[in-house]
Amino acid sequence: MTYLVAAVGGLGFFALSMLLLGVWPGEALEEQIHQTSPAHPLPLSASEQRGRAIYAREGCAYCHTQQIRYLARDVSRFGKATLAWETIFDYPHLWGTRRIGPDLSREAGVRSPDWQYSHLFAPQTLVRDSVMPAYPWLFHGAPDQPAQDARDVLAYLETLGRDRYLAGPEGEAAAKKACNCSEDERKFAFGPGPLNASPAIPLRKGKFPLLPVSNDEARGRQLYSRNCAGCHGAEGAGDGAGAAGLHPKPANFTEQEYAQERLSQALWNGVAGTAMPGWRDIPPADLAAMARTVRNFHQNGPEPALPEGVLELGAKVYAAHCAQCHGEKGAGDGSAADQFPVPPTNFQTQRPSLAASLRAVKNGIEGTPMAPWSGRLSEAEVYAAAYFVRGFYKGGIRKGDGQ
Amino acid sequence: MIEHPPETESLSVPSAGVETRLVSLHAHAALGTLLVSLLFGVLAAMELAVPGSGGSAPFMSWGKLRYDHTQGIMLGWLGNAFFAFLYHAVPLLTGRTVTSARLGQWIFGLWNFVIVLPGWVLVLAGFSQPLEWAEFPLVIDVFVVLALLLAAVQFLAPFFRSALEDLYVSSWYIIGGLVFTLFAYPMGNIVPELLPGARGAAFSGLWIHDAVGLFVTPLCLAIVYYVIPAATGRPIYSHFLSMLGFWLLFFLYPLNGTHHYVFSVIPMSAQIGAIAASTLLGVDVVIVVANLLLSVRGTNWFRRDMGLRFVTTATLFYLIVSIQGSLQAQMSINQSVHFTDWVVGHSHLAMLGFASFAAVGGIIHAWQRLPGKRCNTMLLGWAYWLLVSGLLIMVLDLTIAGLAEAAAWSSGAPWLDSVRAARPYWIIRVFTFIPLAAGFILLLAGLSSGERTGAKNEGEAA
Numbered sequence: 107m108t109y110l111v112a113a114v115g116g117l118g119f120f121a122l123s124m125l126l127l128g129v130w131p132g133e134a135l136e137e138q139i140h141q142t143s144p145a146h147p148l149p150l151s152a153s154e155q156r157g158r159a160i161y162a163r164e165g166c167a168y169c170h171t172q173q174i175r176y177l178a179r180d181v182s183r184f185g186k187a188t189l190a191w192e193t194i195f196d197y198p199h200l201w202g203t204r205r206i207g208p209d210l211s212r213e214a215g216v217r218s219p220d221w222q223y224s225h226l227f228a229p230q231t232l233v234r235d236s237v238m239p240a241y242p243w244l245f246h247g248a249p250d251q252p253a254q255d256a257r258d259v260l261a262y263l264e265t266l267g268r269d270r271y272l273a274g275p276e277g278e279a280a281a282k283k284a285c286n287c288s289e290d291e292r293k294f295a296f297g298p299g300p301l302n303a304s305p306a307i308p309l310r311k312g313k314f315p316l317l318p319v320s321n322d323e324a325r326g327r328q329l330y331s332r333n334c335a336g337c338h339g340a341e342g343a344g345d346g347a348g349a350a351g352l353h354p355k356p357a358n359f360t361e362q363e364y365a366q367e368r369l370s371q372a373l374w375n376g377v378a379g380t381a382m383p384g385w386r387d388i389p390p391a392d393l394a395a396m397a398r399t400v401r402n403f404h405q406n407g408p409e410p411a412l413p414e415g416v417l418e419l420g421a422k423v424y425a426a427h428c429a430q431c432h433g434e435k436g437a438g439d440g441s442a443a444d445q446f447p448v449p450p451t452n453f454q455t456q457r458p459s460l461a462a463s464l465r466a467v468k469n470g471i472e473g474t475p476m477a478p479w480s481g482r483l484s485e486a487e488v489y490a491a492a493y494f495v496r497g498f499y500k501g502g503i504r505k506g507d508g509q
Numbered sequence: 510m511i512e513h514p515p516e517t518e519s520l521s522v523p524s525a526g527v528e529t530r531l532v533s534l535h536a537h538a539a540l541g542t543l544l545v546s547l548l549f550g551v552l553a554a555m556e557l558a559v560p561g562s563g564g565s566a567p568f569m570s571w572g573k574l575r576y577d578h579t580q581g582i583m584l585g586w587l588g589n590a591f592f593a594f595l596y597h598a599v600p601l602l603t604g605r606t607v608t609s610a611r612l613g614q615w616i617f618g619l620w621n622f623v624i625v626l627p628g629w630v631l632v633l634a635g636f637s638q639p640l641e642w643a644e645f646p647l648v649i650d651v652f653v654v655l656a657l658l659l660a661a662v663q664f665l666a667p668f669f670r671s672a673l674e675d676l677y678v679s680s681w682y683i684i685g686g687l688v689f690t691l692f693a694y695p696m697g698n699i700v701p702e703l704l705p706g707a708r709g710a711a712f713s714g715l716w717i718h719d720a721v722g723l724f725v726t727p728l729c730l731a732i733v734y735y736v737i738p739a740a741t742g743r744p745i746y747s748h749f750l751s752m753l754g755f756w757l758l759f760f761l762y763p764l765n766g767t768h769h770y771v772f773s774v775i776p777m778s779a780q781i782g783a784i785a786a787s788t789l790l791g792v793d794v795v796i797v798v799a800n801l802l803l804s805v806r807g808t809n810w811f812r813r814d815m816g817l818r819f820v821t822t823a824t825l826f827y828l829i830v831s832i833q834g835s836l837q838a839q840m841s842i843n844q845s846v847h848f849t850d851w852v853v854g855h856s857h858l859a860m861l862g863f864a865s866f867a868a869v870g871g872i873i874h875a876w877q878r879l880p881g882k883r884c885n886t887m888l889l890g891w892a893y894w895l896l897v898s899g900l901l902i903m904v905l906d907l908t909i910a911g912l913a914e915a916a917a918w919s920s921g922a923p924w925l926d927s928v929r930a931a932r933p934y935w936i937i938r939v940f941t942f943i944p945l946a947a948g949f950i951l952l953l954a955g956l957s958s959g960e961r962t963g964a965k966n967e968g969e970a971a
Contacts (some may be wrong), residue, residue: 115756116685116688116689116759117688117692119759119760119763120689120692120693120763122763122764123715123719123763123764123766124696124712124715126764126779126782127711127714127715127763127764127766127767127779127782127783128696128700128711128712128715128766130776130779131708131711131767131775131776131779132704132708132711134776134779135707135708135711135774135775135776136708138774161639162637162638162639163572163573163635163636163637163639164570164571164572164573165570165571165572165573165575165576165639166572167639168572168575168639169571171848173710173770173773173774175771175772175773175844176772176773176774177772177844179844179918179919180772182921183918183921183924187774188773188774189774190706190707190708190774192706193705193706193707193710194705194706195705195706196705196706196709197701197702197703197705197709198638198639198640198701198702198705198709198713199701199705199706199707199709199710199713200639201707201710201713201770201773203641203717203769203847203848203852204848204849204852204853205848205849206557206928206931207924207928208924229560230560230561233925235925235928235929235932236560236925236928237556237557237560237928237932237935238560239556239560239561239563239570239571239572240560240561240565241570242565243565243567288777291777305923332925387921387922387923387924388923
């Protein structure tokens with residue numbers, strides 16, 4: 107009799123735990139999913155499913171969580187707390203219990219495809235101090251030669267957070283209204299902050315602080331080699347190991363002059379449509395030191411002599427062929443500018459060397475909408491245009507910078 | 510239930526009923542898989558210290574090594590160690606032989622050559638599931654459940670054949686652990702494949718805790734409760750406390766699971782319930798450990814017997830790791846240290862400190878009572894100190910690493926700052942491989958050199 111009671115008790119404890127911590131929470135979750143999910147969340151495509159299987163088998167979830175907790179520290183770093191419906195296509199779930207790398211719940215849209223590929227292929231070439239393993243066997247020998255496996259992984263990464271993003275403000279409002287959740291949960295899941303708080307998402311039109319002029323060369327060098335040298339090269343020539351798989355190539359700082367405004371914008375917001383991420387998690391004083399280091403890479407060559415009539419010809423060519431994108435005054439704000447994934451260069455805040463400018467006009471810039479013009483323009487016209495755009499520059503360190 | 514502890518002599522005298530060959534086979538398999546699992550562990554640890562150190566072969570990637578490390582420890586090392594101990598203890602606890610020696614060979618073959626070895630290979634080949642303590646693929650799980658069923662037939666039948674007379678507390682833990690795991694294992698491995706996302710995670714949380722709490726812990730406690738009276742010749746301090754501890758453990762442990770997902774979308778009431786259970790569990794462990802320590806008090810446990818030394822040390826680790834667990838389940842602590850290396854340190858204190866020391870103690874105890882085996886007490890003593898120091902350095906190191914990571918995260922600094930802060934500790938952690946591997950190798954050496962066993966038992970049971 108005692109043993110019968112014991113057996114029933116023992117099995118009862120198991121059943122109780124299933125009921126209290128498995129079945130009953132499951133019902134509550136189901137109810138929340140019903141209340142907060144968009145009507146038609148996008149399931150995973152075949153390629154995304156395959157990518158998910160690779161993510162699962164490589165143990166990605168053992169370093170990258172996929173759940174933003176209902177905590178200020180998680181929400182401020184990663185974005186709004188994860189709702190139950192956001193993982194309804196996860197068989198099995200990939201929540202994870204350890205964060206060596208950052209949470210990936212909202213990874214969609216954070217990085218450019220070439221960045222993701224290069225990072226999967228050889229993480230330390232882009233992120234010097236990362237301990238992420240390399241996955242070269244997902245590629246055909248080079249970071250810009252992804253095999254189907256790497257394409258699938260990228261496709262999967264681009265689903266992370268996608269459905270919540272697609273739900274849009276209306277979806278958020280409807281979910282917030284319908285959710286039978288506590289004040290605390292409401293605060294973290296539907297608070298005023300961004301859906302995706304990643305500091306790396308490139309913002310094409312975002313506001314940015316004008317960085318002060320820094321004198322801290324040592325700090326700038328340290329941060330540059332930690333964060334920038336992987337792609338832009340140890341001496342700023344755009345030739346870091348990480349550059350190999352990136353299209354467009356990282357900027358070569360030795361042949362570009364930048365206004366403080368341009369550097370501030372690129373460092374804070376990143377460069378949309380390229381692998382250059384935002385660095386909004388680095389304090390402005392440190393970004394200013396990095397800007398100083400970047401600026402110091404520029405090598406002032408002797409300016410070439412002005413050929414006869416070159417400015418007149420340049421102005422004509424520019425107005426006919428360049429102004430639509432780069433703007434009448436070279437500010438990168440032409441009428442067509444917004445249609446391109448990569449913003450056209452603003453020549454008022456960035457001045458290429460003549461050689462760099464010539465190369466760009468002749469050959470175009472791979473990985474951007476900048477087309478090669480050598481077949482369409484004469485040699486003299488190419489030269490004139492390349493020369494002309496350099497006249498828009500209003501940069502350098504001006505009065506008012508650094509206040 | 511019995512009011513008095515069993516005759517201690519019956520626990521320590523080798524009986525004709527023990528399948529000595531199966532004890533020996535499982536003990537060898539346990540130590541062999543332990544060394545392989547340790548190797549998986551250090552290779553994974555090296556990847557964090559020096560990324561790319563494992564080369565770029567797809568089957569050696571970090572995730573796969575990590576999967577094989579923990580599955581090897583739980584199923585290969587601890588599973589085999591438990592079987593070795595059960596073949597020694599069950600006949601002595603019940604006065605009956607296990608069901609069948611032939612069945613034992615089948616279980617041995619199944620466990621090692623159909624589960625552990627193919628499981629490892631399949632994970633390396635890319636077949637696995639991304640669920641903690643459940644990484645072997647589903648096809649392997651079928652055989653685990655089959656093996657657990659056969660183990661129930663093998664080890665539980667003697668208890669029933671003896672009509673469950675006078676069940677000693679070790680017997681309760683053996684029955685409880687084997688039966689519970691038979692249900693919990695398929696739940697943890699299969700339900701998250703059928704229920705998506707958050708709903709599946711709720712069940713994963715249960716299994717993460719059940720694997721450690723209702724498979725590993727009961728069988729380790731069965732060993733500790735067995736070895737202490739057998740080696741000291743004194744009964745357990747209080748049979749009442751033993752049984753109180755047993756029932757509280759089986760009531761509370763299963764209710765802990767959700768503490769792995771505090772601050773998640775899983776309903777807050779479930780989280781709070783699990784945290785309350787985790788707190789009470791600490792109280793239960795204090796009861797269990799107090800009972801065990803009172804039982805060894807004044808027995809010169811450290812010098813008297815190697816098996817006793819290991820299981821008593823396991824008891825101390827059990828106390829520390831459980832109080833730590835109760836504390837880190839609290840929301841105020843959990844929000845900082847969750848997701849950090851603090852928890853990895855905690856796991857090692859549990860599996861390498863408590864569980865492995867208990868398993869080593871059980872193996873040594875059973876080994877010394879096998880006919881014609883060797884045992885070198887001096888080497889075992891060296892093994893003991895190497896393992897204690899390797900473990901303590903690793904746990905301390907990972908705990909500090911976890912605090913450093915937590916500080917970096919809450920400061921809002923760039924993510925990589927937390928990685929840079931942890932790096933030196935990851936490097937130190939790799940070096941703890943040296944004392945740990947040396948300790949386990951000396952353990953192996955200690956069990957294969959020195960004087961022949963067999964004469965051990967006369968002097969002791971008095």
